[in-house]
Structures are given as structure tokens and as C-alpha cells.
Amino acid sequence: MMARNQPIESFAIEEISHELQLLGWSTVSGINPSGWVPDILVTDGNGALLCIEVKVGKSSLHSNVLSVLRHAQMDIATAWPGRSVVALLTMNPISERMQSALSSTGIMFLRFDSQEEINGVTRELIRMIESGTQGNLQAAEPVQSLMNQVAFALERNEWEKAGALYEHILQDQIKIFGSDHPTVLETKYRIAELLARGGKIPEALNALQKLVNDLIKVLGPDNLNTLRARQHHAILLVQSGDLDSALQSISAILTDQERVLGVEHPDTLASRAYIANIYGAQGRLDDAVVLLEQTRADFIRTLGEDHLGILTISRNLADAYRSLGREDEAINLYQKSLTDSVRVLGEHHPSTLVSRHKLAAAYVSAGRINEAIDLYQQNLAERTRVLGEYHPDTLVSRHNLAAAYVSAGRINEAIDLYQQNLAERTRVLGEYHPDTLVSRHNLAAAYVSAGRINEAINLYQQNLADSIRVLGENHPDTLTNRHNLAYAYESVGRVDEAINLYQQSLADSIRVLGESDPGVLASRHNLAYAYESVGRVDEAINLYQQNLADSIRVLGENHPDTLTNRHNLAYAYESVGRVDEAINLYQQNLAARLLVLGEDHPDTLTGRHNLAGVYRSTGRAEEAIDLYQQNLAGTVRMLGEDNSSTIARRHSLAYAYQSAGRVNEAIALYRQTLNDCIRVLGEHHPLTMTVRNNLAMARKAH
Known part of the structure; x- marks a missing residue:
């Protein structure tokens, strides 16, 4: 708690609290950022949290106020999901230097000159928050207005606008402090950070490199802020796709951190984790x-089980396990991460939502779809309640639930969610925004699953044209859209057109991504499948063999x-009569899937079904029946x-019984199957008609 000027401040706090209550804001408890107990802590019930510090006095505000609020602001941003x-509402005088320093923080700042103005200033604050405008303050208080404009832009994720405002603030700060003052360097860092958030990675890299040079000159190469700026620069290199340079840079930083900070400093451990993540991005999963x-073990030993860094590293390790097919280890670690996040941070913390999402995704991969759906539904409900129906994170949660519905065969429910997401992203982001293209793609894929192929084609055609125009011919998303x-x-029999696009997609993917990229493997697989569908089996087998060899490697x-x-x-071997080779591969696959994925994973069930089918076709009927029985029990x-x-x-x-x-x-x-088909699928479903015909043939043979 900061020093108080009683009883005037108490009166001001009471008046502001009462006015906020009349305006529909309610008190929140249990959030104490950085040891600071806010004078007023309220929420509007729609995901917005407002923390107010009230200062009433005649002496100039001390810089300690800014330091406390700045740390509190960072804590709240990570602790509150909305x-x-x-x-800061104050009657105290504030120096030009203090205002300039405050302007780089994004903290809202309003002054009132008397107790009679308290209610009016409170109403103006809420109006500004709810409308996202600066009201009547701009002409009278230009510096104050600029600071509040930054706060609004940051709160609304308007990165480009916030960056432009910070450029104005930077020029004012340079006039007041000089170009080498730490406050000026902090503002430069924020500008670089906003460039990165806005997707302008090359510009952000350039700005950060200049900042690093300034920090080395002013603070020295071993200063903590210098090391952290270098670390951020390396992280942006990863985002730019320059993994080799990123690895070289972060390795050099790690060496300096170990020398300056020690091997057990949190920043040192974080750099080791970043190196591991780069290994993963390079395909060096075992090294990662x-x-x-x-x-992770060093983090736990040094900082304890409940350190926030442990949650991130645990999730990254689980991600690596999952990429290696070590599903059980991944799920165990995701489950622990979720439990720890709930215990340490609470049910509603953004990190808890991330942990729940990752566990749900692992459940999907393991075939535990219903458990995944439960978690995705929790996340969607939580984000809708706290962030609102149209927040970007809510849209992501809606997408995840829709994808799980697709996996569970609940296609119509999935389509409803995908349509909501596409409509909202088109309205908010525009027709050509990359996130809008992703939503359009997801809806098209759901249409394919529902058999609404022509609607899917229309969306895919629109997406490909927009992707080429917005992202360029060689962007990975353009390659994906062409492939889709x-x-x-291919799904509607336009195979020649499909093959032409697959061939173009494969050639472009190899050129842009390299031979070993997973996207290249997917393009080669689909071209092979298309060849197979038109009888060009030898060409298909060549591609499948190449894909298998590359995938193993x-x-x-x-x-x-x-x-x-x-x-x-x-x-493919089976289709051309190379049955022994086919059986050998099917047997290898079934053994591996049982080992890696477990008895009832959908891919295990598919592998067992395929081996049973080739057993049946080669006269090994009893072996086929045994596998079919296992599969039916697992599917149920x-x-x-x-x-x-x-x-x-x-x-x-x-x-199989009939064949034996x-x-x-x-x-x-x-008979049982026909009754189920009619009840679940309908009289005229293709499977219903097939079962009816096979029943008639069996009766006739009997």
C-alpha cells in the first residue's frame, strides 16, 4: 500500500467507488499485483478489469508511484484473462519529466483539481474506457491525452496505432531526457515490441538491433536489460524463420548469461528452453x-514447482513428447501442467486455459474425443464469459471445439461454430485478413466432411485467390490453400484438375520449404493418392516409397x-497384388500403433481393420474375424x-463371418446392423443399402 493522505483520499475513494457502482461496475477481490493493493478494483462483468490508484495532496508525485504501478500493470496483464x-487519478502536481516517463507505460492518467470534480472525472474515465475515446481531455491536456490514447490502443490490441503514438511520445521524451535516458530506451523497446505484435517482424528486428546497440553503449553489454533485448531479438529471428541465426544468437546470449547471471538464473534457464524450442522447430526432437x-529439472530444483516458468517448460516438453508420438508421456505432463496451473494461478488464468487446450488437443490425438470435447467446451464457456463472444481468443476456442466435433462425427455442430467464426472474423478483420482465410478454410473442410463439396470448392477457390493476392504465391498458407x-x-471426380494442382503444390513446396518439410510429405502423399485413383499405381508407389523413407529419416x-x-x-501394394509386402507393412504398422498409440486409438483401429481386410481377401478368414472382433469392441x-x-x-x-x-x-x-443403419443413418444412406443387399445375399446363400 502506498503512503496515504487521510482523510481526503478516503473521501475521494468512497466517492469514486460509489460512482462506479452506479455505473454498473462491481468490486473484485483477491488480486494483489506486485504487493500493491489497489485503492479500487472493479469489473464491468464483461471481462474488463479496472485498477485505480488515487492520490490526493499538494506535493509532486514521487517516481516510486510510477514504478509500483508499472510492475502492477505487468502482473495484472498476465493474471487477468480479459x-x-x-x-492513476490524482490531485497532486506532476512534473513534465514524470508525465513523459508515465506516457511510455500505457497507464491511464487523469487529474482533478477539487473534490467537486471527482464524480465527473470518474464518469469521464468510464466513458473513455467503454467508448475507446479520449473525450474532452485532448485539447486541455495534450500530454495526458496522448498517454491515454496509448492505453486504449494497447488495451484494444491496436498495435500499429499504439506504435505511432509511442513515436510521438519518444520525440517528446528525447527533448526532455536526451536520447540515452533509460526511459527513452524503454520506449524504443516498446515500439520494437509493437512492430513484432503487428506482424512486422523485419522492422521489429531492425529496431531491436538498433536498441541493443544503444543499450550496449549506455548500459554496457552485461546489463540485464541489454541481455533481455538480445534475447528478444533472437526470439524474433525464430519467428522470421531464420532458425540457424536464432540458434547462433541465443547460444551466444546463453554463454554471456551463464557468465554474468549464473547458470541457475531464470533468464539463463529461459535461454536454454528457447534453444530446446529451436531444436524442435529444426526437427531435432530428441535433442529438444x-x-x-x-x-525443467533445474527450474524445479532452483525455483520450485510453482514457478510460472515451470508451466511453460512443462507444456513445451509435453509438446515435444507428442511430436515424437510419445502420447502417454505427453498426456501425463499436460495433466500435471493443468493441475498445477489451476492450483497456482486459478481456473480462469490465461495460462490455465492454454494448459486445458493443450491437454484437449492431446486427447484428440489419442482418440479420447469426448474428454477433449469436455475440455474445449469449458474453455469456450470461460473465454466467452470473461472476454466476450467476439474476442480473438474466444474465436480460437470456438474453432478448437468445432474441430473436435468434426473428429467425433458431429459435423453439423462443427459447421455452426465455423460459420460463426467466419462471419465474425470477416466483420471485424475484413475479408482478406489471414485469420479470415483460416476460418474460411476450416468451414470449407467441414463442408467436405459433410459431403457439401461444391460449397467447399467455392470457399477454397476464394481462399486460394485471396491468399495469392494477400500473402503471395510462395507463402506456406497459399501452398496449403492450393493443396486443399x-x-x-478430387473428391468430386475432377481428378485431372486435382493432379495439376497437386503437382504444382508439390513442386512449390519443395522449392519453398525443402524436401524434408512435413508439408512436402503431405503434398507428395496426396499426389500419390490421386495417381492411384486414376490407375497410375506405379507412379503412386514410387511417391509412397519416397515418402516413407523421408518420414523415417x-x-x-x-x-x-x-x-x-x-x-x-x-x-498401394495390396491394390496391385503385392500382398505379402502389404501384409508385412500392415503388421509393422499395427504393432507400432499398439505400442505408441494404444489399443483403442482411431489409427490403431484403422490399422487393425486394414490388416483384417487383407487377411480376409487372402483366405485367412479366422485371423480376419479375430481382428474384426477386436476392432468392433474397441470402437464401441x-x-x-x-x-x-x-x-x-x-x-x-x-x-467376414459370411466369407468364412x-x-x-x-x-x-x-440384421442388427441394418436396424442400426435405418435408425441412425436413414433408409437411403449408402451403407444402409449395402447392408440390406448383403443380408439378402446371405439369406439366399443360406
């Missing part, structure tokens, strides 16, 4: 895991993508009796 505003495990349009063409024997590539090659456990996949696998078992001469069992199972 909008947060820190405001080793370094992350070591760094090709897939949609880059990702490892048991990576999920390697298993997919091995399956595709096996299927994971998806329930009435899921379309369950019904399809029951039909496969009935057909076990006609009575086949007829009984066909």
Missing part, C-alpha cells in the same frame, strides 16, 4: 527433449506420420453403439 486497465527435461482445393476437386520409425505413410504404401468403447464407424465395423465383421461360411452369425449381425 481486458485490464490501470488508472533432452534439453527440456534437464532445464486440389483435394476438393526425418521423424523416426514410430512417428504418427511415418505410420500413415507406411499404411499408404501397404494399401471409444465411440458408442450408434456411431457411424461402429455400425460400419459391425458390417465388416458380418461380412459362418452364415447364421453373419445373418444375425447383418
